[in-house]
Amino acid sequence: MEASQFKSDQYVRFCPGCGDHAICMALQKAMAQIGVPTHEIAVISGIGCSSRMPHYLNTYGFNTIHGRGGAVATGVKTSHPELTVWQMSGDGDCFAIGGNHFIHEIRRNVDLNVCVFNNRIYGLTKGQYSPTSAKGFVSKSSPFGTVERPFIPAQLVLGAGGTFFARTLDVDMPTTVDCMVAAKEHKGCSIIECLVNCVIFNNGTHAWIADREQRAEHSIILKHGEKMIFGKNNDKGLAVEIDPQTFVPKMIVVAADDPRVLTHDATQPDPTLHRLLALMGQNLVTDVNSQPTEDSLPIALGVIRNVEAETYDQAVNKQIADVREKAKAHCFDELTATLERW
Amino acid sequence: MHPQLNLIHKVKHIVVRFCGDSGDGMQLTGNLFAQLAAELGHEISTLPDFPAEIRAPQGTLGGVSGFQVELGEGVYTPGDKADVIVAMNAAALKVCTLGSHFNHPQAHFDEQFSLYHRHAIVMVDTDSLTNKDLEKAQYHTANPFEELGIPESVQIVPVALTTLTKEALKDSGMDNKAMLKSRNMFALGLICWLFDEPMEKAIHLLEDKFKKKPALIAPNTKVMVDGYNYGQNLALSVNQIRLESGASRVESGEKGRCTSIAGNRATAFGLIAAAEKAGKHLFLGSYPITPATDILHELAGRKDMNVMAIQAEDEIAGVCTAIGAAFAGDLACTTTSGPGLSLKSEAIGLAVMAELPLVVVDVQRGGPSTGLPTKTEQTDLLQALYGRNGECPAVVLAASTSANCFDFAYEACKIALENMTPVVLLTDTYLANGTSIWRIPTMAELPAIKPQSVPEDLKGHYNPALRDERGVRYWAYPGMEGYEHRNIGLERDAERGTISTNPENHEKMVLARKQKIEQIANSIPELRVQCNTDSDTLLVGWGSTEGHLHAAADELNCALAQFNYIMPLPKNTREVLSQYKRIIVCELNTGQFAAYLRAQFPDIKMEQYNEIQGQPFAVERIVAYGSKSI
Numbered sequence A: 001m002e003a004s005q006f007k008s009d010q011y012v013r014f015c016p017g018c019g020d021h022a023i024c025m026a027l028q029k030a031m032a033q034i035g036v037p038t039h040e041i042a043v044i045s046g047i048g049c050s051s052r053m054p055h056y057l058n059t060y061g062f063n064t065i066h067g068r069g070g071a072v073a074t075g076v077k078t079s080h081p082e083l084t085v086w087q088m089s090g091d092g093d094c095f096a097i098g099g100n101h102f103i104h105e106i107r108r109n110v111d112l113n114v115c116v117f118n119n120r121i122y123g124l125t126k127g128q129y130s131p132t133s134a135k136g137f138v139s140k141s142s143p144f145g146t147v148e149r150p151f152i153p154a155q156l157v158l159g160a161g162g163t164f165f166a167r168t169l170d171v172d173m174p175t176t177v178d179c180m181v182a183a184k185e186h187k188g189c190s191i192i193e194c195l196v197n198c199v200i201f202n203n204g205t206h207a208w209i210a211d212r213e214q215r216a217e218h219s220i221i222l223k224h225g226e227k228m229i230f231g232k233n234n235d236k237g238l239a240v241e242i243d244p245q246t247f248v249p250k251m252i253v254v255a256a257d258d259p260r261v262l263t264h265d266a267t268q269p270d271p272t273l274h275r276l277l278a279l280m281g282q283n284l285v286t287d288v289n290s291q292p293t294e295d296s297l298p299i300a301l302g303v304i305r306n307v308e309a310e311t312y313d314q315a316v317n318k319q320i321a322d323v324r325e326k327a328k329a330h331c332f333d334e335l336t337a338t339l340e341r342w
Numbered sequence B: 001m002h003p004q005l006n007l008i009h010k011v012k013h014i015v016v017r018f019c020g021d022s023g024d025g026m027q028l029t030g031n032l033f034a035q036l037a038a039e040l041g042h043e044i045s046t047l048p049d050f051p052a053e054i055r056a057p058q059g060t061l062g063g064v065s066g067f068q069v070e071l072g073e074g075v076y077t078p079g080d081k082a083d084v085i086v087a088m089n090a091a092a093l094k095v096c097t098l099g100s101h102f103n104h105p106q107a108h109f110d111e112q113f114s115l116y117h118r119h120a121i122v123m124v125d126t127d128s129l130t131n132k133d134l135e136k137a138q139y140h141t142a143n144p145f146e147e148l149g150i151p152e153s154v155q156i157v158p159v160a161l162t163t164l165t166k167e168a169l170k171d172s173g174m175d176n177k178a179m180l181k182s183r184n185m186f187a188l189g190l191i192c193w194l195f196d197e198p199m200e201k202a203i204h205l206l207e208d209k210f211k212k213k214p215a216l217i218a219p220n221t222k223v224m225v226d227g228y229n230y231g232q233n234l235a236l237s238v239n240q241i242r243l244e245s246g247a248s249r250v251e252s253g254e255k256g257r258c259t260s261i262a263g264n265r266a267t268a269f270g271l272i273a274a275a276e277k278a279g280k281h282l283f284l285g286s287y288p289i290t291p292a293t294d295i296l297h298e299l300a301g302r303k304d305m306n307v308m309a310i311q312a313e314d315e316i317a318g319v320c321t322a323i324g325a326a327f328a329g330d331l332a333c334t335t336t337s338g339p340g341l342s343l344k345s346e347a348i349g350l351a352v353m354a355e356l357p358l359v360v361v362d363v364q365r366g367g368p369s370t371g372l373p374t375k376t377e378q379t380d381l382l383q384a385l386y387g388r389n390g391e392c393p394a395v396v397l398a399a400s401t402s403a404n405c406f407d408f409a410y411e412a413c414k415i416a417l418e419n420m421t422p423v424v425l426l427t428d429t430y431l432a433n434g435t436s437i438w439r440i441p442t443m444a445e446l447p448a449i450k451p452q453s454v455p456e457d458l459k460g461h462y463n464p465a466l467r468d469e470r471g472v473r474y475w476a477y478p479g480m481e482g483y484e485h486r487n488i489g490l491e492r493d494a495e496r497g498t499i500s501t502n503p504e505n506h507e508k509m510v511l512a513r514k515q516k517i518e519q520i521a522n523s524i525p526e527l528r529v530q531c532n533t534d535s536d537t538l539l540v541g542w543g544s545t546e547g548h549l550h551a552a553a554d555e556l557n558c559a560l561a562q563f564n565y566i567m568p569l570p571k572n573t574r575e576v577l578s579q580y581k582r583i584i585v586c587e588l589n590t591g592q593f594a595a596y597l598r599a600q601f602p603d604i605k606m607e608q609y610n611e612i613q614g615q616p617f618a619v620e621r622i623v624a625y626g627s628k629s630i
Helices: A019-034 A050-056 A069-079 A091-097 A099-108 A153-159 A173-185 A212-218 A272-279 A312-326 A332-337 B026-039 B090-101 B131-136 B161-168 B176-180 B183-194 B199-209 B214-234 B263-278 B293-300 B315-327 B338-354 B381-386 B404-419 B429-433 B503-523 B543-556 B573-577 B592-600 B619-627
Strands: A041-045 A060-063 A084-090 A113-118 A164-169 A190-195 A219-222 A236-242 A249-255 A299-306 B008-011 B013-021 B043-049 B064-072 B082-087 B116-125 B155-159 B240-243 B258-262 B282-286 B308-311 B331-336 B358-364 B395-398 B422-428 B435-439 B486-488 B529-531 B537-542 B559-563 B565-567 B582-587 B607-610
Touching: A019 A050, A019 A113, A019 A173, A019 A190, A041 A050, A041 A069, A050 A060, A050 A084, A050 A113, A069 A084, A069 A099, A069 A312, A069 B282, A069 B308, A069 B315, A084 A091, A091 A099, A091 A113, A091 A153, A099 A153, A099 B315, A113 A173, A153 A164, A153 A190, A153 A272, A164 A173, A164 A272, A173 A190, A173 A299, A212 A219, A236 A272, A249 A272, A272 A299, A312 B308, A332 B263, B013 B026, B013 B090, B013 B183, B013 B240, B026 B043, B026 B064, B026 B183, B026 B199, B026 B258, B026 B435, B043 B429, B064 B090, B082 B090, B082 B183, B090 B116, B090 B131, B116 B183, B155 B214, B161 B176, B161 B183, B161 B214, B183 B199, B183 B214, B183 B240, B199 B214, B258 B263, B263 B282, B263 B293, B263 B331, B263 B358, B263 B404, B263 B422, B263 B429, B282 B293, B282 B315, B293 B308, B308 B315, B315 B331, B315 B338, B315 B358, B331 B338, B331 B404, B338 B358, B338 B381, B338 B422, B338 B486, B358 B404, B358 B429, B381 B395, B381 B422, B381 B565, B381 B592, B395 B404, B404 B422, B404 B503, B422 B429, B422 B543, B429 B543, B529 B543, B537 B543, B537 B573, B537 B592, B537 B619, B543 B559, B543 B582, B543 B619, B573 B592, B582 B592, B582 B619, B607 B619
Parallel strands: A041 A060, A041 A084, A060 B486, A084 A113, A113 A190, A164 A190, A219 A299, B008 B240, B013 B082, B082 B116, B116 B155, B282 B308, B282 B331, B331 B358, B358 B422, B395 B422, B537 B559, B537 B582, B582 B607
Antiparallel strands: A164 A299, A236 A249, B013 B064, B043 B064, B043 B435, B258 B435, B395 B565, B529 B559
């Protein structure tokens, strides 16, 4: 299938230069690659810039209310597991007003493909800080800087028992498409943190890795089964080191040919290493005063975690089928026949 | 007490209240007795009345749990006051005697507040009146009867329930604690004797009740039968009562077609039946909340009926998962009580805007806020009608008996599916937990449900704004090829269905959504006036007060108009109201329905009668009000 088959007739109204354009195109490409026909796809969103996405896709779509996309999507997928269900959300929609639905869709492992557009700002309401804005961030609603600690989305996902977590960047189309395809293939709740730039209210928020020159040095694209090598010249590798006093493990950068360089295993059920990988470089985004240094760890992109577990929608439907198979009554008249009557 | 002949009093109907500690099994006893009465052909109406605490300290006033049932013929309510009381302990005796004044120091029996009449029979467990029991129930003297000022006209029947139960089970090998749990069965046997009811049916019921715990059948049956036989010993001092109603009440064709049912269960059954009739998959998204949770329990257990019942993470997710299922083509419902309805408001607005079928059941309780979670009230009416942002019309229905919760749950689904709209069904604690007799319908008898569909010629040209001649939009959902579309909570263009901020379009759409709800009046039944239709006076009520208002109208010899359809109102509402000189709108709130009617019919004069005590109406108070001339 072609990406154009997934484009709706609607004029795309993201701001010129917004990272959401790239995610939209990546999703259309990914859908074409996946090959599920448009009528078997439902794209559910809440409110925010990200949540405009369904309008630009020629599938079934539902642009609902702020924060509730996850709950609506859970209803769609659970009642109709044969559908492919995507959820489009943002850092405000998912981590603030919709936080409860977000953690519970992950906990239940509903087979949804969730793209969270993280620009660390409320764009549609014109520039307030969000739950992922760095501490000290100055915005219209925090004129003296925020005093709040932000969420690190990966922590939230892993804390809720997430089975799939990927991180991608608006300007890296191939990785974004790869992550989306992997999310669809994964049976369970797949969270993709899409780092997007808000050109109007938070321009350059991901510059540390978005800058083409810097990206190779400041990020690593993790691929399952491949060595964790990065750098402009592919000369650096990642290893894990355990502090002999505290036994706390941490990631370290070593030479690419160091035997300690790890091979990425996204399917490892134990999330310890996935967490270490996902947290690399996150200190840079949690406090406005954090400055990167030359030995800062690279920010991990790509599919960090991808493990299989029973999905909620499957389990719910299986239980109904199992009960029905053994049940004596299958319709209303048979049900009422079991009542005490006189 | 004077020995006298064992006379049998014949009465038309009578009210019995079982009252004891919340661990004494009063709900079970009451339910068994009510079921027995119903099986024997009496009409019944029940009122469980339990404390909000799951287990208050044993023997205390806060832990008293009651179950009231009226049985006989012409039964419309569980009765204002009991004719027969079974008090299992000192605290229960006090609560029954003093009613809502049980916490007042120095309070005495006062018929206005007491839960029983001054000629009532009060059976009390004398083994549970020890000094320790009296202390726990905050008595100040050693003589509870005197202290409570129970008048001589009340016939107190002291029974050593605990001793007699232990005696009955002395050979059972049960331990003391297990034996004490059967005290309620002794009481039940005694009441069966009092009503001169045969034991066979009661034993059969007991066997059915304990079929999953067969070890309990024999000892409980033994205790119950001993209780019955003990009644013979009382025969010298207590008159038996025989109800005039009975087998004759059940019409021959209806034999084997009736059962007693609680409102919450009836609601669940109505949803199940509607889904089957409509050929739709039933989806429930819900979150536990008193007093609605039993609907979730019932539907979660009905996987055999292909019901998908989801316990969501919160009230909002309850309604939103349902909206998702509706978007995907299911019959979707959410069940809640007032606080939950508040939380669901925004999402119900989404269903109004997206024009999706959705059934919202609000089992009302006392409010505002957490309010009186286990008590009944009709205070969510205006919230159901108007509690959303924007011009946001939805259908509002109200069930009026426990059994017709079935009919109105069914009707709510029918209206939602045929008109692409949310429907709010109002029931309340009284209907939800109370039971009445339900004539079980067959699937074939139930009215057809034709969910809105989409014409085939729209394939490839469909958009979510396209409507039929009634103004109801066509329903296409994921999985249908050629009908892909985007639905929204934003305003949509009346022609293209896409986002629109055009001013004229918005007004057009607001009116289109309003008109869609109003046209439903064409397909609902007209308002029917009950009781003495020739009277000048009309009682007006809605929802669960039907029984009480019917009884009051009979006593006042006036007419009654009870509304089940609130939004839209039946088409003949004005015509009915304008026929009466005096209209009294009676509600368990401060006048919400009266305000709604006045807004629709400003030229019609209406009085209002209101009670807001967390309890059903007392018929005698309505009658007292209605007898006053204006």
